[in-house]
Amino acid sequence: MAFVTANWNPLGESFYRKIELYEMGWNLKDGLRECLVAAAPYGGPIALLKGHYRRSPSARPQLEIYSSSGLPLASFPWKSGVVKQLGWTVSDDLLCVQEDGTVLVYDLWGGFKRHFSMGNEVSQSQVLETKIFHSPYGTGVAILTGALRFTLATNIDDIKLRRLPEVPGLQEAPSCWAVLTQDRQSKVLVANGSQLFILDNTACTPVTPPGLSPQASSIVHMCVSFSYKYLALLTDSGHVWMGTSNLKEKLSEVDTKIKTPPKQMAWCRRPKSQQPSAVVMWDGLLIVVGECKETIQYHLDDDSVLVPELDGVRIISGTHHELLQEVPGACEEIFKIASMAPGALLLEAHKEYEKESQKADEYLREIKEQSLLSEAVRQCVEAAGHEHEPETQKTLLRAASFGKCFLSNFPPEQFVSMCRDLRVLNAVRDYTVGIPLTHTQFKQMTVQVLIDRLVYRKLYPLAIEVCRYLKTPEYQGVSRVLKHWACYKVQQKEESDEVIAKAVSVKLADAAGISYSEIATKAYESGRTELAIKLLEFEPRSGEQVPLLLKMKKSPLALSKAIESGDTDLVYTVVMYLKNELNRGDFFMMLRNQPVALSLYKQFCKHQEQDTLKDLFNQDDDHEELGNFYVKASYKDQRLEARVALLQSAVDEYYKAKNDFSAKTTEDEMRLLRFQRKLEEEKGEQLVGFSLHDTMTTLLSVGLHKHAEQLYKDFRVPDKRFWWLKLKALAEKEDWEELEKFGKTKKSPVGYLPFVEVCIKHHNKYEAKKYVSKVTPEQKVKAHLAVGDMEGAAEAAIERRNESEISTVLSRCSATTDHLLMERLNRAKATAVKK
Amino acid sequence: MASHLFCGRVNLNILREAARKDLREFLDKCSGSKEHEVEKMFTLKGGRIPSAAVKNIVFFVRPRLELMDIIAENVASEDKLHPRDFHILFVPRRSLLCEQRLKEKGVLNSFTNIDEYILDLIPYDGDLLSMESESSFRECYLESDQTSLYHAAKGLMTLQALYGTIPQIFGKGECARHVANMMLRMKREFAGSHTQILPVFDTLLLLDRNVDLLTPLATQLTYEGLIDEIFSITNGYVKLPPEKFAQKKQGEGGKDLPTEPKKLQLNSAEELYAEIRDKNFNAVGAALSKKAKVISAAFEERHNAKTVGEIKQFVSQLPHMQAARSSLANHTSIAELIKDITTSEDFFDSLTVEQEFMTGVDTDKVSTYIEDCVAQKDPLIKILRLVCMQSVCNNGLKQKVLDFYKREILQTYGYKHILTLKNLEKVGLLKPQSTMRNNYPTIRKTLKLWMEDTNEQNPNDISYVYSGYAPLSVRLTQVLARPGWRSIEEVLKMLPGPHFEERQQVPTGLHKKRQPGENRTTLVFFLGGVTYAEIAALRFLSNMEDSGTEYIIATTKLINGTSWIKSLMDSPEENLP
Secondary structure, eight states, X not given: OTTTTTTEEEEXXXXXXXXXXXXXXXXXXXXXXXXXXXXXXXXXXXXXXXXXXXXOTTSOOEEEEEOTTOOEEEEEEOOSSOEEEEEEOTTSOEEEEETTSEEEEEOTTSOEEEEEEOOHHHHHHXXXXXXXXXXXXEEEXXXXXXXXXXXXXXXXXXOOEEEOOOOTTOOSOOSEEEXXXXXXXXXXXXXXXXXXXXXXXXXXXXXXXXXXXXXXXXXXXXXXXXXXXXXXXXXXXSEEEEEETTSSOEEEEEEOOOOSOOSEEEEOOOTTOSSOOEEEEETTEEEEEOXXXXXXXXXXXXXXXXXXXXXXXXXXXXXXXXXXXXOOHHHHHHHSTTOOSHHHHHHHHHHHHXXXXXXXXXXXXXXXXXXXXXXXXXXXXXXXXXXXXXXXXXXXXXXXXXXXXXXXXXXXXXXXXXXXXXXXXXXXXXXXTOOOOOHHHHHHHHHHHHHHHHHXXXXXXXXXXXXXXXXXXXXXXXXXXXXXXXXXXXXXXXXXXXXXXXXXXXXXXXXXXXXXXXHHHXXXXXXXXXXXXXXXXXXXXXHHHHHHHHHTTOHHHHHHHHHHHTOHHHHHHHHHHHXXXXXXXXXXHXXXXXXXXXXXXXXXXXXXXXXXXXHHHHHTTOHHHHHXXXXXXXXXXXXXXXXXXXXXXXXHHHHXXXXXXXXXXXXXXXXXXXXXXXXXXXXXXXXXXXXXXXHHXXXXXXXXXXXXXXXXXXXXXXXHHXXXXXXXXXXXXXXXXXXXXXXXXXXXXXXXXXXXXXXXXXXXXXXXXXXXXXXXXXXXXXXXXXXXXXXXXXXXXXXXXXXXXXXXXXXXXXXXXXXXXXXXXXXXXXXXXXX | OOGGGTSSSSOXXXXXXXXXXXXXXXXXXXXXXXXXXXXXXXXXXXXXOOOOSOSEEEEEEOSOHHHHHHHHHHHHTSOSSSOOEEEXXXXXXXXXXXXXXXXXXXXXXXXXXXXXOOOOSEEEETTEEEOOOTTHHIIIIISOOOHHHHHHHHXXXXXXXXXXXXXXXXXXXXXXXXXXXXXXXXXXXXXTSSOXXXXXXXXXXXXXXXXXXXXXXXXXXXXXXXXXXXXXXXTTEXXXXXXXXXXXXXXXXXXXXXXXXEEEEOSTTXXXXXXXXXXXXXXXXXXXXXXXXXHHHHHHHHHHOOSHHHHHHHHHHHHHHHHHHHHHHHHHHHHHHHHHHHTSHHHHHHHHHHHHHHHTSSTTSOOHHHHHHHHTTOOHHHHHHHHHHHHHHTTSBOHHHHHHHHHHHHHHHOGGGHHHHHHHHHTTSSOBXXXXXXXXXXXXHHTTOBOTTOOSSSOSSGGGGBTTBOOHHHXXXXXXXXXXXXXXXXXXXXXXXXXXXXXXXXXXXXXXXXXXXXXXXEEEEEETOBOHHHHHHHHHHHHSTTOOEEEEEEESOBOOHHHHHHHTOOOTTTTOO
């Protein structure tokens, strides 16, 4: 523990430390000499292109990819053109920019993914220099061509090439340049001698860094901070100017006293940095400059590369991998020699406690007296996050935990999540994994992305462990990892379909929300249709199965899956697809085997394709439906002949369907139509389209009694109904004479109460009374009441000794006029009740 | 605005809010701003869209092909000089078929946004959800198109996403089975993507309408049921003849009677309506007069208000009292309108026949009453309701009887109705008697579908909603809760379709710990429609002391006998879909 500060160097107000991350696992004969190197930020992979300077076809350069700890991931001879620059995308893909402006994209494992061109202009005038940069829009590529023009693509996944305006007076390659992201735009900052320009889409604007030392005649190097907020310039006089990247403010200027051009320069900042600082590297020497005149100097044994990070700079050499950063505030407070910060005291207290010394209490008391204990705990937890050594982390966390015991209501979340985070970080920092993330980087990157990266490196078990440990929802965590695993698995050509399908299903069995169709698509894309079908069996979402099955030309299966889903729209989609793909016969056959699809298709045809509907019924010998079809069609036609013909077809079909009732009824309908037509022609009465009932009513109302009678007989209309019909029609006409005649033709099958009622309905009390006497005894009371004869009604009711009838009459009596009647009724009622 | 959704056991407002959020998000996308000023609303029809000074036109449509043709016509005839942005919002789901159609018509690219508005179950009241899918029953049983069932299953999944997994699913009928299967399937699909919620519903009961074809045919006798039967309630509103609602102001003496129908919203937010809606109509009069006394007593209070404080107190209650008074006036008028009909001889006769059928009197021969009604050419739907009812109560009619009715109907109302009759036969509402025994009496007796001594004023059984007949569907629900379906295994076998029970795993830790005396909550889903009287019966069960179960009702559509039969009719003369 005493050595925590051993690697600390003071610079101005703060300290810098250099931590060894790894001793590199690779075995490079010449170190990084003569190598093109690219290391991805956030502890990403490292790509090396060895011997790319030698341009003989016999000795091909070798492209090698390593993890941050130097473990080999891929290695292959470079067979394409001359590479000018290597770089990594935000999703850990390797970009190789060739001299001719072609950019080749490889995955982490050296697998070729795709290529794209930076445009004709670039390929004609060749690439002079190139820079790969990251912005909120993705990974971009900037190229300086042989014609001294800049071409830029902000996002390689959605390439929109932009050629920037010319830089005035530029005769040869600029001394240095950098890409900036400002105001949602990628710009290029170019130095030509002592002149500085900003290039954006439309203009080239000269700019001056405020307060740049006058001794300088040329800017030889520049670098932009990770966040694009700050800019550092190195002049030929050896001065480092640091300021904001919008060139509005100068932060400091330091003389390095070295005038040779450096190999690399990078910002060395962290969020909440105490001072601006940059790292400049020459052969064998590394200098950290800040605000003060002094600098920190490190000796370098070996050729190295600087990798700027969010919170420091990584230094990769042939043998080592180190992190240089400003010591975070919390660590400084705790570990600075003779610090009296609460965290430092708590750490001390805990140490004494472990030694079982009473001093522990004294320290604790001191903190508590200032009521700084929660601050102390917070400091220890935070510092633990910034420490790389698990031992140091543990010491700090133990101290924090110890301090927590003396606090009530201290929220535990920060402590708990720090413990979890550190466990994950220590796991991924492990040499075998080789992702040296700091806690700050981890928080910026998010767990999701970390899991993606682990998956990308095929570290599936670790990824799953991390998900489970951090309790990531299964859907976004474990299931996603397993899906990637399965996608990888199905591409393993050496294993049989059965083995893979089984392995996948066993592993994924109880994982929630797995998209098997994605896995199956992968299998199909790698030419394994059978495996794809097997995998699709596991897909619970039919909506996902169907499109792929159609793509694989497995239409019967697609159809049954669509039906299984219950999603009728999906069924329709397949049916319509099949309709276009198959010939009509096959199409109908396939539908025949799938009743659900068939009935849906019939629905569709009913609205859209009447003729197809007929064909379908014909195919199934569905005579009943064919009959209905013709009946429906008959109503669509205006011409009588056509209607009758269609109805005849319907009759034929109904007979074939052995539906005699429908056949006979339809024949009746034809008969009626013909009759109506005939009468229309003869008598000029509008009849076609009327029901039999309405036809007869019309005939009666115009006095064509004979014809009505004829229909009554021909169509065997029940007596009752005909009587009702006729008496209503006559009453409507107020043909009372005819009504009376009709009433006397024979005994009415409906009785005579209806006669009374229709008369009353047409306000003819006189006629109504004629029929009252003929009404059956049961209906007498009603009849009398209908004509308003209270006496008669009372008489009838009393005679029948029917209590409810008596009550009915009573309820109709008015107390003033029918006084006597009511008395009689009440008496009768009393006797009726007794009985 | 949606206070009626809060009052139930389950806060259905959550569902409403979720739906509103989705809509707002879509509108955000369309206009690109946060303002959603709806300028005008038009009903979809062919030709050019009437002009309106707007930038965006949103089509809210069901995914049906016919509608796509209309939309295509709308878009094609748009003024090219002043183009507006078009958007489509499919309710409740996007359809590839429809999009394909728009593509064929060459207008698909004219749409800036094509999206779906997942609105399957619409909250109608604190305990009532409806899909308002008009033709659901027809599609399922007549056309073998189970689209609405898919939407029902999706709707239930949405419900479970908001109210937690329903641990128990019971069902009866083919459609119920299909919906349950889809739900279980979808559960696997959604597995893991849902946040876990403590289950609100204990049980889901899925019921096919064709398990109980009888109930909707009977005339509903609750207040709300009668309003629906006579004036038909659409989307929670009813239009009434205006005469009885004339504002009687002094001096005007009813000079100008309003001619526009009176439109009233009906839901439980209205205190009085909530109180009387589910009562048998014969008990409504008493309830109204009691309420009248309470209200006038409350107004009388003002004479007792002496101090300034008391007066202030009284004034503060005035708005509420005035609302109550106008509510009372409205319902008194409605009750009068209904009474005119229920006291008519026609109504009485028809009800008598219905009740005879339901009790099994003379169901095997031609009914003189129906015969007379046909002879007098009463409305066809009334005849169809009665004939179907007779058929259902007799488990089919003798061939001779059936043919007689059919001939009578065809001769009287026209031969075109042959298609309608075939439809009714196809869905089982009309059928010739098979060799099988008529099992309706057994069902009636076992399930106690007919109660002789029904108390309409202070009911003690659900049979009050039909003044004697206890709806079969609700009896099944009641028996399920206590003592369980095992006790009626035999009867269940007589009813069409399978009956089943499924359990859904609820994650440990989400098991409900029921407080002693706390009721269970059951969601009853009527596939193919439900009547207001059935809802009333279920509410009665919820409120019954120590019933132990509260019911939330969901359905594809709120129906009554008339609208139901209408949905099954085919009129070939019109170009109806």
